[in-house]
Amino acid sequence: MRKSIATVCLSGTLTEKLTAAARAGFDGVEIFENDLLASPLAPEEIAARAADLGLTIDLYQPMRDVEAVPEDLFARTLRRARHKFGLMRRLGVGTVLVCSNVSAPALDDDDLAADQLFRLAELAEESGIRVAYEALAWGRHVSTYDHAWRIVRTAGHPALGTCLDSFHILSRGSDPKGIEEIPGEKIFFLQLADAPLMAMDVLQWSRHYRCFPGQGGFDVTGLLHHVLATGYTGPLSLEVFNDVFRQADAGRTALDGMRSLLALEESAGISALPAPVVPTGVAFAELATSDPEPAEALLTAVGFTRTARHRTKPVDLWERGEARVVLTTATRRTSTALAALGLESPAPAAAARRAEALLAPTLPKHRTADDVPLDSIAAPDGTEVLFCATRRAGTASWTDDFTFTGESHADGRLDHLALTQPWHHFDEAVLFHRAILGLRPHDTVELADPYGLFRSRALSASPSGPRLVLNLAPTPGADDRARHIAVAVDDLVTTARACHAAGAPLLPVPGNYYDDLAARFDLTEGELATYRELGILYDRDEQGGEFLHCYTGTVGQVFFEFVQRKGGYSGYGAANAPIRLAAQRR
Numbered sequence: 001m002r003k004s005i006a007t008v009c010l011s012g013t014l015t016e017k018l019t020a021a022a023r024a025g026f027d028g029v030e031i032f033e034n035d036l037l038a039s040p041l042a043p044e045e046i047a048a049r050a051a052d053l054g055l056t057i058d059l060y061q062p063m064r065d066v067e068a069v070p071e072d073l074f075a076r077t078l079r080r081a082r083h084k085f086g087l088m089r090r091l092g093v094g095t096v097l098v099c100s101n102v103s104a105p106a107l108d109d110d111d112l113a114a115d116q117l118f119r120l121a122e123l124a125e126e127s128g129i130r131v132a133y134e135a136l137a138w139g140r141h142v143s144t145y146d147h148a149w150r151i152v153r154t155a156g157h158p159a160l161g162t163c164l165d166s167f168h169i170l171s172r173g174s175d176p177k178g179i180e181e182i183p184g185e186k187i188f189f190l191q192l193a194d195a196p197l198m199a200m201d202v203l204q205w206s207r208h209y210r211c212f213p214g215q216g217g218f219d220v221t222g223l224l225h226h227v228l229a230t231g232y233t234g235p236l237s238l239e240v241f242n243d244v245f246r247q248a249d250a251g252r253t254a255l256d257g258m259r260s261l262l263a264l265e266e267s268a269g270i271s272a273l274p275a276p277v278v279p280t281g282v283a284f285a286e287l288a289t290s291d292p293e294p295a296e297a298l299l300t301a302v303g304f305t306r307t308a309r310h311r312t313k314p315v316d317l318w319e320r321g322e323a324r325v326v327l328t329t330a331t332r333r334t335s336t337a338l339a340a341l342g343l344e345s346p347a348p349a350a351a352a353r354r355a356e357a358l359l360a361p362t363l364p365k366h367r368t369a370d371d372v373p374l375d376s377i378a379a380p381d382g383t384e385v386l387f388c389a390t391r392r393a394g395t396a397s398w399t400d401d402f403t404f405t406g407e408s409h410a411d412g413r414l415d416h417l418a419l420t421q422p423w424h425h426f427d428e429a430v431l432f433h434r435a436i437l438g439l440r441p442h443d444t445v446e447l448a449d450p451y452g453l454f455r456s457r458a459l460s461a462s463p464s465g466p467r468l469v470l471n472l473a474p475t476p477g478a479d480d481r482a483r484h485i486a487v488a489v490d491d492l493v494t495t496a497r498a499c500h501a502a503g504a505p506l507l508p509v510p511g512n513y514y515d516d517l518a519a520r521f522d523l524t525e526g527e528l529a530t531y532r533e534l535g536i537l538y539d540r541d542e543q544g545g546e547f548l549h550c551y552t553g554t555v556g557q558v559f560f561e562f563v564q565r566k567g568g569y570s571g572y573g574a575a576n577a578p579i580r581l582a583a584q585r586r
């Protein structure tokens with residue numbers, strides 16, 4: 001279907017917004033009045049700019065506080081409308097959005113609302129303009145889509161229809177099934193937005209927290225099904241008010257929005273993309289550094305063995321059981337960073353095709369000429385994601401680039417990778433991993449950290465598949481690139497003891513934490529003493545599943561976590577994150 005985006009979703013000047021929308025592949029835009037008012041371009045110039053960029057202007061918005069008012073006020077509204085319809089002709093836009101009245105003089109009188117909207121539509125029709133009436137979730141008397149539709153039906157004017165907005169419908173908990181009772185040709189416009197589920201005032205929620213479909217908690221796909229069942233053929237238009245998007249790079253936000261619509265169309269069954277190829281595990285995590293010594297010392301102390309060397313480059317493979325870390329010595333100066341993830345993919349080339357269809361930046365297959373070619377893409381935080389087949393018959397394996405010299409005798413598996421995200425790319429990253437890799441996002445966890453708010457969202461597909469934890473750094477700067485590699489072991493106490501014995505710097509945990517553990521859980525004196533001695537953190541879920549974990553010190557921007565899961569515990573010990581963050585800051 002045609003895809004549009006409201007200029008309010010994007011940062012910058014109107015020209016920048018139009019350019020970003022066009023570059024991302026949108027067919028049209030909704031122009032927000034304020035963007036036009038602030039633009040030095042005349043309406044004709046804006047129309048020409050849009051046309052040059054291959055964009056149609058699908059909607060002009062909003063007209064506010066129109067209907068169900070005393071007649072003297074309505075006379076002023078008609079005067080305002082005459083001006084705006086003249087402007088719309090100059091812009092070449094055929095539909096105006098009228099949102100339900102929020103003002104004090106509005107009367108609770110549907111017949112009056114219908115009559116005045118009819119008269120507005122009469123005037124609009126003279127200019128070849130259609131009026132799309134939208135219920136704002138906080139409208140004074142009209143706040144639901146079915147109420148707005150009843151008024152439109154009563155008015156019965158061909159130039160008057162309704163505009164549906166998924167935010168207003170889903171935020172109020174309205175049943176979207178009733179949309180199917182509206183004839184498709186009377187739905188003049190469809191605006192799409194998602195939002196995180198929050199118990200808050202709908203106006204604040206709408207104006208600050210909307211996000212693109214697939215990034216929040218609403219069933220936007222379900223709503224779209226009902227709209228499509230009416231025969232609606234207009235555009236799918238993103239309308240997101242979001243404080244972060246307002247500050248972010250417009251080009252990037254527009255691409256994020258387009259990715260969201262492509263994924264939405266797929267989930268609604270109206271377009272096909274290359275099918276998702278869900279990764280089945282993590283082949284390796286790659287650290288890059290110009291000085292490998294500190295990372296080598298840490299890897300050794302926490303039980304990794306150097307098992308292989310790259311045939312031609314300063315790249316080593318370190319293993320602890322099935323947990324693999326590739327350590328690359330970079331030529332340019334850089335502190336140790338988690339630079340890449342190798343994901344075990346059932347079909348690497350197909351995975352890359354899907355990523356490309358969903359607008360992921362693809363990276364060269366050959367890092368250097370004689371390497372095994374690997375399909376790879378860049379995640380929103382810059383991490384390289386490689387689609388790998390590890391030692392599978394008939395497929396080149398990344399391990400073919402290495403000469404094996406040793407073997408690991410310790411146990412271990414990569415449990416999860418925690419990737420701190422820049423604050424303005426957090427929602428984009430969730431959608432990216434969800435849509436492109438087919439991972440399922442879990443609930444967002446928010447915790448007070450000594451220096452701010454810690455926000456975290458895990459994504460996974462299956463218990464044995466990769467688990468990514470996206471963290472939002474509370475303070476910009478120092479730790480906003482910190483990442484960690486979590487290794488699952490069979491016996492954390494034994495592992496922690498071995499790490500201590502080998503001189504690994506393990507994160508110290510305050511005694512107060514263990515006093516609190518003793519109060520919260522019925523741990524034995526012996527368990528508590530051991531955890532206290534070794535700096536092991538503890539968590540338990542409602543089903544009695546247990547989680548033991550400990551952290552190493554940081555090398556560059558990277559540290560390790562060791563975890564032991566018992567009894568089906570599937571979380572990440574989020575309650576302990578503030579303790580960990582405070583200890584790291586010390």
Ligand SMILES: O=C(O)c1ccc(O)c(O)c1
Pocket residue numbers: 061062097099134136165191206207239
């Ligand atoms: O927040 C608002 O005022 C507003 C304006 C226009 C819309 O289409 C909308 O959904 C909200």
Ligand SMILES: [Mg+2]
Pocket residue numbers: 134165191239
């Ligand atoms: Mg809207």
